Amino acid sequence: xxxxxxxxxxxxxxxxxxxxxxxxxxxxxxxxxxxxxxxxxxxxxxxxxxxxxxxxxxxxxxxxxxxxxxxxxxxxxxxxxxxxxxxxxxxxxxxxxxxxxxxxxxxxxxxxxxxxxxxxxxxxxxxxxxxxxxxxxxxxxxxxxxxxxxxxxxxxxxxxxxxxxxxxxxxxxxxxxxxxxxxxxxxxxxxxxxxxxxxxxxxxxxxxxxxxxxxxxxxxxxxxxxxxxxxxxxxxxxxxxxxxxxxxxxxxxxxxxxxxxxxxxxxxxxxxxxxxxxxxxxxxxxxxxxxxxxxxxxxxxxxxxxxxxxxxxxxxxxxxxxxxxxxxxxxxxxxxxxxxxxxxxxxxxxxxxxxxxxxxxxxxxxxxxxxxxxxxxxxxxxxxxxxxxxxxxxxxxxxxxxxxxxxxxxxxxxxxxxxxxxxxxxxxxxxxxxxxxxxxxxxxxxxxxxxxxxxxxxxxxxxxxxxxxxxxxxxxxxxxxxxxxxxxxxxxxxxxxxxxxxxxxxxxxxxxxxxxxxxxxxxxxxxxxxxxxxxxxxxxxxxxxxxxxxxxxxxxxxxxxxxxxxxxxxxxxxxxxxxxxxxxxxxxxxxxxxxxxxxxxxxxxxxxxxxxxxxxxxxxxxxxxxxxxxxxxxxxxxxxxxxxxxxxxxxxxxxxxxxxxxxxxxxxxxxxxxxxxxxxxxxxxxxxxxxxxxxxxxxxxxxxxxxxxxxxxxxxxxxxxxxxxxxxxxxxxxxxxxxxxxxxxxxxxxxxxxxxxxxxxxxxxxxxxxxxxxxxxxxxxxxxxxxxxxxxxxxxxxxxxxxxxxxxxxxxxxxxxxxxxxxxxxxxxxxxxxxxxxxxxxxxxxxxxxxxxxxxxxxxxxxxxxxxxxxxxxxxxxxxxxxxxxxxxxxxxxxxxxx
Numbered sequence: 001x002x003x004x005x006x007x008x009x010x011x012x013x014x015x016x017x018x019x020x021x022x023x024x025x026x027x028x029x030x031x032x033x034x035x036x037x038x039x040x041x042x043x044x045x046x047x048x049x050x051x052x053x054x055x056x057x058x059x060x061x062x063x064x065x066x067x068x069x070x071x072x073x074x075x076x077x078x079x080x081x082x083x084x085x086x087x088x089x090x091x092x093x094x095x096x097x098x099x100x101x102x103x104x105x106x107x108x109x110x111x112x113x114x115x116x117x118x119x120x121x122x123x124x125x126x127x128x129x130x131x132x133x134x135x136x137x138x139x140x141x142x143x144x145x146x147x148x149x150x151x152x153x154x155x156x157x158x159x160x161x162x163x164x165x166x167x168x169x170x171x172x173x174x175x176x177x178x179x180x181x182x183x184x185x186x187x188x189x190x191x192x193x194x195x196x197x198x199x200x201x202x203x204x205x206x207x208x209x210x211x212x213x214x215x216x217x218x219x220x221x222x223x224x225x226x227x228x229x230x231x232x233x234x235x236x237x238x239x240x241x242x243x244x245x246x247x248x249x250x251x252x253x254x255x256x257x258x259x260x261x262x263x264x265x266x267x268x269x270x271x272x273x274x275x276x277x278x279x280x281x282x283x284x285x286x287x288x289x290x291x292x293x294x295x296x297x298x299x300x301x302x303x304x305x306x307x308x309x310x311x312x313x314x315x316x317x318x319x320x321x322x323x324x325x326x327x328x329x330x331x332x333x334x335x336x337x338x339x340x341x342x343x344x345x346x347x348x349x350x351x352x353x354x355x356x357x358x359x360x361x362x363x364x365x366x367x368x369x370x371x372x373x374x375x376x377x378x379x380x381x382x383x384x385x386x387x388x389x390x391x392x393x394x395x396x397x398x399x400x401x402x403x404x405x406x407x408x409x410x411x412x413x414x415x416x417x418x419x420x421x422x423x424x425x426x427x428x429x430x431x432x433x434x435x436x437x438x439x440x441x442x443x444x445x446x447x448x449x450x451x452x453x454x455x456x457x458x459x460x461x462x463x464x465x466x467x468x469x470x471x472x473x474x475x476x477x478x479x480x481x482x483x484x485x486x487x488x489x490x491x492x493x494x495x496x497x498x499x500x501x502x503x504x505x506x507x508x509x510x511x512x513x514x515x516x517x518x519x520x521x522x523x524x525x526x527x528x529x530x531x532x533x534x535x536x537x538x539x540x541x542x543x544x545x546x547x548x549x550x551x552x553x554x555x556x557x558x559x560x561x562x563x564x565x566x567x568x569x570x571x572x573x574x575x576x577x578x579x580x581x582x583x584x585x586x587x588x589x590x591x592x593x594x595x596x597x598x599x600x601x602x603x604x605x606x607x608x609x610x611x612x613x614x615x616x617x618x619x620x621x622x623x624x625x626x627x628x629x630x631x632x633x634x635x636x637x638x639x640x641x642x643x644x645x646x647x648x649x650x651x652x653x654x655x656x657x658x659x660x661x662x663x664x665x666x667x668x669x670x671x672x673x674x675x676x677x678x679x680x681x682x683x684x685x686x687x688x689x690x691x692x693x694x695x696x697x698x699x700x701x702x703x704x705x706x707x708x709x710x711x712x713x714x715x716x717x718x719x720x721x722x723x724x725x726x727x728x729x730x731x732x733x734x735x736x737x738x739x740x741x742x743x744x745x746x747x748x749x750x751x752x753x754x755x756x757x758x759x760x761x762x763x764x765x766x767x768x769x770x771x772x773x774x775x776x777x778x779x780x781x782x783x784x785x786x787x788x789x790x791x792x793x794x795x796x797x798x799x800x801x802x803x804x805x806x807x808x809x810x811x812x813x814x815x816x817x818x819x820x821x822x823x824x825x826x827x828x829x830x831x832x833x834x835x836x837x838x839x840x841x842x843x844x845x846x847x848x849x850x851x852x853x854x855x856x857x858x859x860x861x862x863x864x865x866x867x868x869x870x871x872x873x874x875x876x877x878x879x880x881x882x883x884x885x886x887x888x889x890x891x892x893x894x895x896x897x898x899x
Contacts, residue, residue: 010050010058011041013065021069028127031066035128038062039097043272052264060086060095064162067103067125071163074121081108082118083164088133089224091158096264097271098278101125102155103134106168110138131277139172147181150190157231184233185333191225192326206315207465213263213270214279218315220263222322223256229329247328249393252321259317266311269293281311305453305514312451312462320435328389331355349377357388364398368406371395371438372415375429379422387432395436402441413534416442420500427472434464445511445526452514460597463513471506473591474499488613489590492583501540504530505547505588523548546581547588554589558608559852560822560861563615564669570627572612573619582620586613604706604735604754607698630668640672645679655679658742665817665847666740666748678710678748685712691781693774698752706735709773711749713781717867719747720846721836722780728830730773731756737849804857806889808882810872811861818847818863819872821881825889827858834892835862838885843867 013021017034020026042055042062064086071077071084088102089095105118118136125132137145146153156176161169178184199217202208206218214220230236234245239256242248248256266289270278273288281289287300290307297303343351348370350359356374363370374395378384387395406412422429433439440447449463461469474493476482482490493499508530512522527548531541553575561568576582590609594601619627638659645655658679659667667675677696685692691713698706713719720739727734736752806825825831832851839846839862848863865871872878 010045010055010062011038012058012062013038013069018065018069021066022072024073024075026069026073028124031070031128035062035066042097046265046268046272052261052268055268056094056096056264059097060090060093063090063095063101067101068163070121070124070128074117074124076114076117076121077163079114079117080165081112081168082106082114083166083168084162085159085169086162087155087159089158091155091160092227093160096267098131098274098276099271100277101130101132103132103162104142104156104159105134105136106142106164106172107136107138108168109140139168139175142172143175146176150182150187150194153182153187154191154228157228178232182232184229187232188229188329188333191229195222195225205461205465205469206319207312207462209460210280210282211311211315212280213266213311213315216315218317218319218322220260220267220318223260223318226322226325229326233329233332242325247325248321252324255317256321259314262310262314263318265293281308308453309451309462312453316435316451320437323435324389324392327386327392331389345377349374351381351384352388354383354385355388356384356386357391358394361390361394364394364401368398368401369409369411369415371398371402372412372419372442375433376415376418376422379419379424379426379429382424392436395438399437399441402438407442408533410535412442417500417534420503426503427468427475430468430471434468443507443530446507449511449513454513461595463510466595467507467510470509470588470591470595471503473594474502474506474587477587477591486590488610489587493587496583496587497580498540501544502547502584502587505544505551505584506591508544508548509551509588509592511548520549520552543581543584547584550575550585551588551592554585554609554612555593558612559605560850560859562669562848562850562861562863563608563612566628566630566633566668569612569615569619570624573616574624576616576620577624579617579620582613582616602754603698604752607706630664634664634667637667637670637672637675641675641679644672644676648676648680650680650683654683658682661742661744661746662748663740663742666738669738669848670740670750674708674750678712678750681710682712691778693777695770695774706752706754707770709751709753709777711747711751711777711781713747713749715741715745715747717840717843719749719781721833721840723749723751723777724836725830725833726773726776726780727751727753728833730769730776732773734832734849734851736851737846739845739847739849806886806893808886808889810878810882816871818865819878821862821864821885822859823862823885823889824857824859826893828893831858831889831892832860834888835860835885838888839864842881842884844872844881845869 013034021031021034042059046052046055067084076082076084083106085091085104085106086093086102087104089099090102095101107113122132122134125134142152142156146156153176156172159169159173176182178187182190198215198221202212202216204217206216208216212219227239230239230242230247234242234247236242236245239248240253243250243253266281267279269289269292270281270285273285273292278285286304286308290296290300290303293307293310295303295306340353342353344359345351345356348359348363348367349356351357356378358364358370358374360366374387374391378387419429419433420426430439433442434446434450440450446464446467449467452463454463454466477486477490477493493502496502505527508523508527510519510523511526512519515522524545528541528545531544536544553572557563557568557572563569563572576585586609590601593605622628642652642655645652670678677694681692681694691711694710696708698708711719711723720737724734732753733756734751734753738750740748742748804826806823808821808823811820811822823835836846838844843866845865845867846862847865850861852859872881
């Protein structure tokens with residue numbers, strides 16, 4: 001492949017252009033034309049793979065010339081007491097196409113201020129549409145602000161004079177040096193506090209769904225922190241100077257330089273394609289960027305994943321070196337004592353001022369197993385704060401010793417199991433091992449998923465980050481706070497025989513992601529090999545393998561099946577077999593959902609998981625040979641409802657007459673509390689002919705945020721379609737739906753709904769909202785004309801990016817009372833109304849719906865029959881329904897893309 005011949009330097013202003021632009025009468029239009037021309041040339045060079053470091057530096061030099069010319073044109077070059085200073089990133093002579101241009105107009109004092117000229121200069125820059133951030137300060141004002149504000153001092157230590165006397169900046173720099181303010185230690189502590197706060201805004205992970213390549217952990221800002229601390233503490237002016245000061249090796253310098261260069265290229269491309277300042281890798285841009293960076297296979301999803309994997313590898317490198325160098329800086333501040341506090345742990349390690357370190361410079365080369373031993377010691381001692389930088393570097397440089405012989409060594413497998421059993425900070429230890437590269441070397445199958453992105457809205461982390469978050473979620477179940485947030489899980493984890501098996505299953509549950517095929521099945525083999533290599537018993541091995549194979553079972557059953565059906569519970573219990581497996585699986589599932597995307601764990605999912613767990617526990621206690629039958633369950637529910645109604649002095653004769661008209665399935669799938677609530681509402685409503693709408697919040701912490709809506713109205717084919725449309729219009733998400741009928745041609749519809757914008761400050765629907773919902777439902781159900789036009793919610797930006805084709809197919813049930821139709825489709829406002837309309841138009845009766853939204857897609861199951869109540873069994877009828885429904889959904893999804 002031949003590369004184009006590059007110029008020695010990117011294009012700057014010619015002497016003639018400088019002269020033209022510096023004239024007082026040069027127009028804004030001319031400035032903009034020249035900048036447009038030069039910027040286009042820079043973009044052409046970028047597309048031709050010109051070194052981005054030269055582009056960034058050259059672009060800054062281009063703007064230096066433009067600003068100097070504008071400064072001259074406004075007559076400011078004749079003002080001896082004023083200078084134009086570049087600060088911040090621009091002060092470092094780094095500029096991307098749409099980056100902020102941070103300027104300080106520095107004054108010797110506030111006397112004879114050329115205010116008109118300065119205002120004219122700034123206005124001129126704004127007219128040029130430049131992203132200018134500026135301040136006008138005297139030397140004394142700048143010094144005073146720098147003393148108080150870490151942001152100001154940070155900007156000023158990266159400053160240079162663009163126009164005017166350089167003596168002004170030199171005077172200021174003398175007044176703000178470490179002899180007068182912000183010595184190395186205080187500056188370091190302030191930047192660490194700032195970095196910690198910034199990282200927390202991004203959940204302390206570089207692996208966000210739409211990461212900010214500048215501000216996220218491992219982003220460009222982390223690299224700048226190193227540079228700032230080095231400038232302030234070591235008085236260096238370039239990163240390479242850290243090599244001479246033995247803070248950085250040449251290999252580390254090249255690694256960090258390559259990572260920064262990669263992020264710079266992404267940032268340049270992002271600014272170029274968006275046409276404005278943008279540092280977020282939004283879904284809208286990831287596909288374009290992937291293609292621009294050479295990932296142009298037909299599989300668009302795979303292209304994005306490969307592009308993002310490269311991004312994650314770069315931020316991981318920066319994060320690793322950020323940790324190493326900041327640890328080194330801290331030691332240079334804290335370990336200046338000639339007599340540090342040292343505690344010898346054994347012949348290999350000692351603790352020096354709270355940091356663990358190797359006692360030999362060749363420890364890991366001489367005793368490779370010490371690479372695992374150091375983490376075992378950290379897990380045994382709560383007072384070990386971290387690893388000394390020299391030991392960290394020695395460990396990282398010895399990773400090539402981790403080979404098959406190392407992995408199969410009984411000493412090492414025993415040490416790794418000790419790490420999994422750590423008393424303190426086990427997930428911190430695993431993350432430290434991952435960052436330094438040891439975890440991926442010791443478990444090559446884990447190394448394969450590092451940076452493996454899952455391009456959807458359901459998963460918001462890479463596979464490796466999700467996996468370690470899952471393990472951390474399990475560990476958190478031991479904390480006191482978990483007893484209120486996850487009461488069953490917190491109790492269950494204290495009763496499992498060996499909690500370490502959970503952690504191993506967690507490490508391996510998604511280990512086969514990205515390989516193609518069923519990752520649950522593929523991961524079983526890796527899990528089995530791990531167990532055999534580490535000497536686990538046959539029972540322990542079988543349990544871990546079973547958990548990896550079935551780690552999605554409980555979530556799928558709770559969210560997509562009718563868990564009020566005794567047959568579904570019996571089928572699930574038959575797979576689980578015993579209480580021990582149920583506890584292990586329940587804990588793993590709860591931790592998995594919360595680690596996949598914390599927003600997915602809402603009160604309704606929590607209630608489904610709780611119900612499935614308790615019903616299965618009950619079934620196991622009864623015995624799998626003695627399952628509860630449907631009639632017995634219906635009788636239990638009726639008995640409970642009778643007790644409630646008697647307490648409320650409800651006429652039992654009237655209640656039982658209502659029950660006589662209702663189909664048996666209603667009593668099987670409705671709790672006693674719900675039956676009592678529905679019955680009392682109907683009695684109070686009669687003899688009105690208007691639709692009955694009753695609304696109540698679901699009680700208890702497990703249902704916070706969800707409300708139940710009961711509708712009693714004459715049977716009409718439009719009821720579900722109209723109701724779904726109204727819920728969409730009112731901003732309600734349907735979580736569950738049950739439809740029952742009576743002999744006198746009434747329908748009893750129960751919906752569980754939640755506010756689409758559920759948040760912790762507004763858990764329940766307020767009275768005004770309830771009144772509006774009830775009024776709207778009654779009016780529209782009584783006269784359902786033009787209900788489709790009620791759905792006016794816009795499709796969110798991120799949902800439009802994911803528009804995979806829909807699927808529709810019938811699935812078999814344990815006992816086929818109704819036909820089960822499963823639908824997957826892109827999540828769109830109004831979709832349920834479209835499905836309801838299809839059922840209405842095709843003479844299909846809906847009896848129940850299980851609604852599950854998984855990120856950007858829905859996976860719903862509808863339990864349906866023919867209009868006369870008969871099962872849909874004819875294969876041609878099934879095929880026709882699926883084909884036509886899929887076409888209707890796809891047309892609707894496409895139409896939403898155009899809105």
